[in-house]
Amino acid sequence: MVEAILDIKDLRKSFGALKATDGVTLDLRPGEIHALIGPNGAGKSTLIHQIAGTLKPDTGDIHFLGERVNHLGVAERARKGLGRSFQVSSLAPEFSALRNVMLAVQSKQGSSFRFFKPVMHDKSLTEPAMAALERVGLKDRANVPAAELSHGERRQLEIAIALALDSKAFLLDEPMAGMGPEGSRQLTAFLDGLRQEAPILLVEHDMDAVFALADRISVLVYGRIIASGSVDDIRNDPEVRRAYLGDPA
Numbered sequence: 545m546v547e548a549i550l551d552i553k554d555l556r557k558s559f560g561a562l563k564a565t566d567g568v569t570l571d572l573r574p575g576e577i578h579a580l581i582g583p584n585g586a587g588k589s590t591l592i593h594q595i596a597g598t599l600k601p602d603t604g605d606i607h608f609l610g611e612r613v614n615h616l617g618v619a620e621r622a623r624k625g626l627g628r629s630f631q632v633s634s635l636a637p638e639f640s641a642l643r644n645v646m647l648a649v650q651s652k653q654g655s656s657f658r659f660f661k662p663v664m665h666d667k668s669l670t671e672p673a674m675a676a677l678e679r680v681g682l683k684d685r686a687n688v689p690a691a692e693l694s695h696g697e698r699r700q701l702e703i704a705i706a707l708a709l710d711s712k713a714f715l716l717d718e719p720m721a722g723m724g725p726e727g728s729r730q731l732t733a734f735l736d737g738l739r740q741e742a743p744i745l746l747v748e749h750d751m752d753a754v755f756a757l758a759d760r761i762s763v764l765v766y767g768r769i770i771a772s773g774s775v776d777d778i779r780n781d782p783e784v785r786r787a788y789l790g791d792p793a
């Protein structure tokens with residue numbers, strides 16, 4: 545069996561009486577896009593935040609590249625190669641797109657201060673940062689402050705940062721949100737290729753994108769995975785159709 549890059553076992557998280565994550569077990573294998581779908585409030589973002597390290601699970605295990613990472617903070621997980629793009633952005637809004645990616649390159653190189661070189665002229669930072677921006681289609685927006693980018697462009701910028709960090713897996717929470725049809729098409733094509741580099745756990749409401757991209761789909765309802773399988777399995781699953789895809793009960 546193929547070793548999973550990311551392995552989640554029996555994860556649980558409650559907010560008061562609400563079981564937002566209720567015993568979730570799933571994995572992410574090399575080369576795949578594993579989509580996580582479910583109705584609003586099903587617990588998709590809560591799950592992604594626990595995997596990324598921004599939220600602490602009550603119980604359960606998260607293994608990344610064979611190592612238990614429950615105790616690690618978000619920055620440490622990112623440095624180990626867990627790349628992410630969230631609904632709530634983690635960008636430095638006043639910095640340009642380029643500078644935001646350069647910060648990631650710099651953190652990966654392990655040097656937080658450079659006394660002898662003005663950073664914006666340091667090619668060891670600017671070149672990989674520009675390359676990452678070019679890959680996500682933001683080269684022409686490199687000098688625009690993150691705060692002035694559109695919602696969709698900020699998502700692209702977060703993916704560029706994840707690329708610059710040499711991510712070994714990507715956690716993407718609704719990357720299509722706020723994109724027009726053309727933007728969604730471009731991002732779909734980009735993610736299609738990205739899976740070769742590192743597998744993607746994709747939370748997405750855009751079902752066209754999910755059905756076009758996913759190798760596997762897991763369906764989350766009330767914090768539980770009610771079904772997991774191929775696109776065809778999920779499309780034809782009567783319980784999924786009732787709970788999520790809108791069939792009458």
Ligand SMILES: Nc1ncnc2c1ncn2[C@@H]1O[C@H](COP(=O)(O)OP(=O)(O)OP(=O)(O)O)[C@@H](O)[C@H]1O
Pocket residue numbers: 559562564582583584585586587588589590591
């Ligand atoms: N910090 C919190 N405190 C209390 N309840 C929370 C908190 N975060 C999320 N919840 C609740 O947990 C449940 C799951 O929310 P979550 O945002 O994970 O769902 P989701 O599937 O991502 O929804 P959407 O598709 O709308 O983004 C919801 O009922 C939500 O109200």
